[in-house]
Amino acid sequence: MRHHSIPCWSILLLASFAGGCKHEADISSLDLELYELAQSTNGHVWYRANDDLLDRTGGSGHGEPLLRTRYNAIAATVLDSSGRVEPDTLFPSGSLIVKELWESGSTLGTYAVMLKRPGDPSADAGGWVWGYIRASGEVRVSALEQGAACRNCHTQAGHIDATLMNLAFP
Protein backbone atom coordinates (compact mmCIF):
# COMPACT_ATOMS: atom_id res chain seq x y z
CA MET A 1 0.00 0.00 0.00
CA ARG A 2 1.37 3.48 -0.91
CA HIS A 3 1.24 6.53 1.32
CA HIS A 4 0.59 9.92 -0.26
CA SER A 5 -0.12 11.75 2.95
CA ILE A 6 2.51 14.02 4.54
CA PRO A 7 4.07 12.38 7.58
CA CYS A 8 3.17 13.85 10.91
CA TRP A 9 6.73 14.94 11.79
CA SER A 10 6.96 17.13 8.69
CA ILE A 11 3.82 19.03 9.70
CA LEU A 12 5.35 19.68 13.09
CA LEU A 13 8.53 20.89 11.41
CA LEU A 14 6.58 23.25 9.12
CA ALA A 15 4.60 24.58 12.05
CA SER A 16 7.75 25.41 13.95
CA PHE A 17 9.23 27.27 10.97
CA ALA A 18 5.99 29.16 10.50
CA GLY A 19 6.22 30.87 13.85
CA GLY A 20 6.38 28.44 16.72
CA CYS A 21 10.09 28.91 17.10
CA LYS A 22 10.96 32.59 17.23
CA HIS A 23 14.52 32.91 18.42
CA GLU A 24 17.24 31.00 16.60
CA ALA A 25 15.49 31.11 13.21
CA ASP A 26 14.60 34.83 13.02
CA ILE A 27 17.60 36.35 14.76
CA SER A 28 19.81 38.61 12.63
CA SER A 29 23.48 37.69 12.36
CA LEU A 30 24.35 40.95 14.15
CA ASP A 31 22.08 40.15 17.11
CA LEU A 32 23.45 36.61 17.18
CA GLU A 33 27.01 37.98 17.24
CA LEU A 34 26.18 40.34 20.11
CA TYR A 35 24.47 37.50 21.99
CA GLU A 36 27.58 35.36 21.67
CA LEU A 37 29.87 38.22 22.66
CA ALA A 38 27.71 38.98 25.70
CA GLN A 39 27.84 35.42 26.98
CA SER A 40 31.63 35.34 27.11
CA THR A 41 33.21 36.95 30.16
CA ASN A 42 36.74 36.27 28.96
CA GLY A 43 39.05 39.12 30.00
CA HIS A 44 36.09 41.19 31.23
CA VAL A 45 36.39 43.63 34.13
CA TRP A 46 33.48 44.65 36.38
CA TYR A 47 32.44 48.22 37.00
CA ARG A 48 34.09 49.39 40.26
CA ALA A 49 35.93 46.04 40.17
CA ASN A 50 32.92 44.45 41.85
CA ASP A 51 30.58 41.76 40.53
CA ASP A 52 27.86 42.26 43.18
CA LEU A 53 24.38 42.81 41.77
CA LEU A 54 23.30 46.45 42.10
CA ASP A 55 19.77 47.78 42.54
CA ARG A 56 18.70 49.53 39.39
CA THR A 57 18.36 53.28 39.69
CA GLY A 58 15.21 55.34 39.21
CA GLY A 59 16.40 56.64 35.83
CA SER A 60 17.06 53.20 34.42
CA GLY A 61 15.26 52.29 31.24
CA HIS A 62 15.76 48.67 32.09
CA GLY A 63 12.99 46.66 33.70
CA GLU A 64 14.80 44.06 35.78
CA PRO A 65 15.50 45.12 39.40
CA LEU A 66 19.17 44.09 39.54
CA LEU A 67 22.18 44.69 37.35
CA ARG A 68 25.91 44.54 36.99
CA THR A 69 28.13 45.80 34.19
CA ARG A 70 31.33 44.45 32.68
CA TYR A 71 33.85 45.75 30.14
CA ASN A 72 35.99 43.74 27.74
CA ALA A 73 39.77 44.28 27.79
CA ILE A 74 39.60 47.08 25.18
CA ALA A 75 36.83 48.97 27.01
CA ALA A 76 38.62 48.44 30.32
CA THR A 77 41.53 50.59 29.06
CA VAL A 78 39.39 53.67 29.84
CA LEU A 79 38.48 52.60 33.39
CA ASP A 80 40.36 54.31 36.20
CA SER A 81 42.03 52.56 39.12
CA SER A 82 38.69 52.38 40.98
CA GLY A 83 37.00 50.67 38.03
CA ARG A 84 34.92 53.69 37.07
CA VAL A 85 34.91 55.17 33.56
CA GLU A 86 37.40 58.01 33.15
CA PRO A 87 35.60 61.36 32.74
CA ASP A 88 35.42 62.91 29.26
CA THR A 89 36.75 59.77 27.63
CA LEU A 90 35.82 58.07 24.39
CA PHE A 91 35.74 54.29 24.32
CA PRO A 92 38.14 52.90 21.69
CA SER A 93 36.94 50.88 18.71
CA GLY A 94 36.37 47.26 19.74
CA SER A 95 35.06 48.20 23.19
CA LEU A 96 32.29 45.92 24.44
CA ILE A 97 30.14 46.80 27.46
CA VAL A 98 27.67 44.24 28.79
CA LYS A 99 25.07 45.12 31.35
CA GLU A 100 23.57 41.99 32.85
CA LEU A 101 19.98 42.56 33.97
CA TRP A 102 18.89 40.11 36.65
CA GLU A 103 15.24 39.30 37.51
CA SER A 104 16.37 38.01 40.91
CA GLY A 105 19.62 37.07 42.59
CA SER A 106 19.59 33.77 40.73
CA THR A 107 17.91 34.52 37.39
CA LEU A 108 19.66 36.42 34.61
CA GLY A 109 17.04 38.11 32.43
CA THR A 110 18.65 40.18 29.69
CA TYR A 111 21.93 41.33 28.22
CA ALA A 112 22.07 45.04 27.33
CA VAL A 113 25.08 45.44 25.07
CA MET A 114 27.06 48.33 23.62
CA LEU A 115 29.75 47.54 21.04
CA LYS A 116 31.98 50.32 19.64
CA ARG A 117 32.29 49.54 15.93
CA PRO A 118 32.14 52.78 13.94
CA GLY A 119 32.17 51.12 10.50
CA ASP A 120 29.14 48.96 11.19
CA PRO A 121 26.03 49.88 9.15
CA SER A 122 24.01 49.53 12.38
CA ALA A 123 26.27 51.80 14.44
CA ASP A 124 24.93 55.18 15.58
CA ALA A 125 26.77 58.47 14.95
CA GLY A 126 28.98 57.81 17.97
CA GLY A 127 30.02 54.42 16.61
CA TRP A 128 27.95 52.35 19.08
CA VAL A 129 26.01 49.24 18.12
CA TRP A 130 23.19 48.59 20.64
CA GLY A 131 22.00 45.09 21.53
CA TYR A 132 19.16 43.96 23.81
CA ILE A 133 18.81 40.21 24.06
CA ARG A 134 17.25 37.95 26.66
CA ALA A 135 19.45 35.32 28.31
CA SER A 136 17.35 32.76 26.39
CA GLY A 137 18.53 34.28 23.10
CA GLU A 138 15.25 36.03 22.33
CA VAL A 139 15.90 39.48 20.85
CA ARG A 140 14.13 42.25 22.81
CA VAL A 141 15.27 45.09 20.55
CA SER A 142 17.24 44.29 17.41
CA ALA A 143 20.62 45.94 16.94
CA LEU A 144 19.48 46.67 13.37
CA GLU A 145 17.38 49.49 14.89
CA GLN A 146 20.60 51.39 15.62
CA GLY A 147 19.79 52.05 19.25
CA ALA A 148 16.80 54.24 18.42
CA ALA A 149 15.16 53.14 21.71
CA CYS A 150 18.34 53.69 23.73
CA ARG A 151 20.22 56.73 22.48
CA ASN A 152 18.13 59.60 23.82
CA CYS A 153 18.27 58.43 27.37
CA HIS A 154 21.93 57.43 27.08
CA THR A 155 23.05 60.87 25.89
CA GLN A 156 21.39 62.76 28.77
CA ALA A 157 23.42 65.36 30.68
CA GLY A 158 26.32 63.73 32.49
CA HIS A 159 26.81 60.80 30.09
CA ILE A 160 30.32 59.69 29.14
CA ASP A 161 30.43 58.65 25.48
CA ALA A 162 26.75 57.63 25.82
CA THR A 163 27.39 55.53 28.93
CA LEU A 164 25.60 56.09 32.24
CA MET A 165 27.17 53.86 34.90
CA ASN A 166 29.21 56.72 36.38
CA LEU A 167 26.11 58.88 36.59
CA ALA A 168 23.96 56.14 38.16
CA PHE A 169 26.67 54.68 40.41
CA PRO A 170 29.22 57.41 41.18
Ligand code: HEC
Ligand atom coordinates in the same frame (compact mmCIF):
# COMPACT_ATOMS: atom_id res chain seq x y z
C1 HEC B 1 15.26 55.73 30.20
C2 HEC B 1 16.69 55.63 30.14
C3 HEC B 1 17.38 54.46 29.45
C4 HEC B 1 17.05 53.81 28.27
C5 HEC B 1 15.88 54.08 27.36
C6 HEC B 1 18.07 52.80 28.05
N1 HEC B 1 18.98 52.83 29.06
FE1 HEC B 1 20.67 51.68 29.21
N2 HEC B 1 21.09 52.54 31.01
C7 HEC B 1 20.34 53.52 31.65
C8 HEC B 1 20.93 53.81 32.95
C9 HEC B 1 20.41 54.83 33.96
C10 HEC B 1 22.06 53.00 33.06
C11 HEC B 1 22.99 52.90 34.27
C12 HEC B 1 22.68 51.67 35.08
C13 HEC B 1 21.25 51.60 35.57
O1 HEC B 1 20.87 52.29 36.51
O2 HEC B 1 20.49 50.82 34.98
C14 HEC B 1 22.15 52.24 31.82
C15 HEC B 1 23.18 51.37 31.52
C16 HEC B 1 23.32 50.69 30.32
C17 HEC B 1 24.49 49.92 29.94
C18 HEC B 1 25.80 49.82 30.73
C19 HEC B 1 26.80 50.85 30.17
C20 HEC B 1 26.57 52.27 30.64
O3 HEC B 1 27.33 52.75 31.50
O4 HEC B 1 25.66 52.96 30.13
C21 HEC B 1 24.22 49.38 28.73
C22 HEC B 1 25.15 48.49 27.92
C23 HEC B 1 22.90 49.81 28.34
N3 HEC B 1 22.38 50.61 29.32
C24 HEC B 1 22.28 49.46 27.15
C25 HEC B 1 21.05 49.96 26.74
C26 HEC B 1 20.38 49.55 25.53
C27 HEC B 1 20.92 48.56 24.53
C28 HEC B 1 19.21 50.26 25.48
C29 HEC B 1 18.13 50.22 24.41
C30 HEC B 1 17.59 48.95 24.01
C31 HEC B 1 19.14 51.09 26.65
N4 HEC B 1 20.26 50.88 27.40
C32 HEC B 1 18.10 51.95 26.96
C33 HEC B 1 19.23 54.14 31.15
C34 HEC B 1 18.60 53.81 29.95
